[in-house]
Amino acid sequence: MAAAGSLTSSSIPATPRNVLALRLAVAVFILCVWEGLSRSGLFYGEVVPSLLAIVVSLGKLLIDPVFWRNLQVTMIETMASLAIGAGIGIAVGIVLGANRFLMRAFEPVVYYLSPTPRIILFPVMIMWFGVGPGSKIALGALSAFFAIALSTAAGMRQIDPILIRVGRSFRANVWQMAFKIYLPAMRVPILNGIRLGMGTAIITVLLGETKLSNQGLGYMIMQVYTRFDMPGLYALLILVFVIAGGVNALIGHFARD
């Protein structure tokens, strides 16, 4: 305790108020540095725009129907890829987790493939599903699938076997076992998998949109960038971070015990 305290060279208690104060202080510090750099003129043109310019762009974005339309496209693509990835991922995870033989055969494959960059498959997806939302959804689903399948399989293995014996002793059928015992017992690992899957799905969808598309937030970012509208670019990035973080926090809230 004392050692940890001296390591971080602080004896300030981690009360919620102090934590909030620290966060605010760091945020204010970063904003000040940013504004300082912006005014120093050290950078070419508008690479580091002033805070005011970013706030103005942010305001403009929020009342721009184009932004909302693109946001909608990205959200729909992400949700669709998450739904597909989660559906297949949970099913595959349950099968892998339930069957020792299949697990031995395929789990290493899923495991070692999971951190590979899916974006290299983008050209293939475009050939299969076209330049529209289809190819982004397919790619997003693929990336969400891995995270969800792996954590479902792990969740399956940590179920207390006694609960399964209870279900069997009351003669639950396959569906009752799945929906009344396995799934609730795996709620936390599955939701954690969905959270991870959601993160990679958003990243993959945005990445796909920046590469080749004609709508979505990724596409919009590239457009703003080509126009070299730096305040607009930063404003857009801030919104993307806030949205992704918010959705993540929401799922995290449900994943808590």
Place this chain on the structure above:
Amino acid sequence: MSISEKTPLAQEPALVVDDVVKRFGRGTEIVTAVDHMSFSVKQGEFVSVIGPSGCGKSTLFNIIGGLLSDYEGAVKIGEERISAPHPAVGMVFQEESTFPWRTVIDNVAFPLELQGVPKSERMDRAHHFIDMVGLASFENAFPSQLSGGMKQRVSIARTLVSQPKILLMDEPFAALDEQTRLLLGDKITQIQQELNQTTLLITHNLTEAVQLSDRIVVMTYRPGQVKRIVDINLPRPRTSDVVGSDAFGHYVAEIWNDLREEASRGMADSESAASRRAAHG
């Protein structure tokens, strides 16, 4: 309700264990957990199976519950040989087995939910049995908020709610302290007398067995055989007060004689296994 109308001996037994054998492993590593065991349980009777740790009690429990289908001999309910969980048998497990994501009442209503009983009836019936095990004020609590003994009572209520013809319990109070165990024993006796519940209790606790049973099946240690079957002729209705009586002490001493032999064989066995392991380094 009344025990005067206790079923005559001539009546069909509710459960027959007939020459049951169960071996685990193969080759030279075979362990015979249950070895040619035979006994029966009559309608409305409370029978305990007692034996030292590792003698094969849980194995027998799982066979009767239909969770271990691969065995020799026959466990019969009526004419039916058990090879899968039977609707007439309700099991209470040795381990803690409540569903942590369900409240007490939803835990207890679980078997009714599986049967598709409508919600309001389900809740009424669950409520009745929660009351019976004395947890009425904890209906909406989650298992994590309960003590070990309370969780076991939830498990017992959950099994009772399905109204099994035969209640099968594997050391339900093993993890509890002596006082709680005696009081829960009272509860079980009371429930059994109220429902005229046919019960088979697996235990390694002698006091508990004598306190609750009409008959006790004493098992040997490895291979698990029937050593002796003792009739307990203590008056009913009983309470834990019976524990102080002379007759009670007499039964305990008598059965302990048999049990001590087996228990010390079990001890010697595990000690020699330990020293073998130690010798291996």
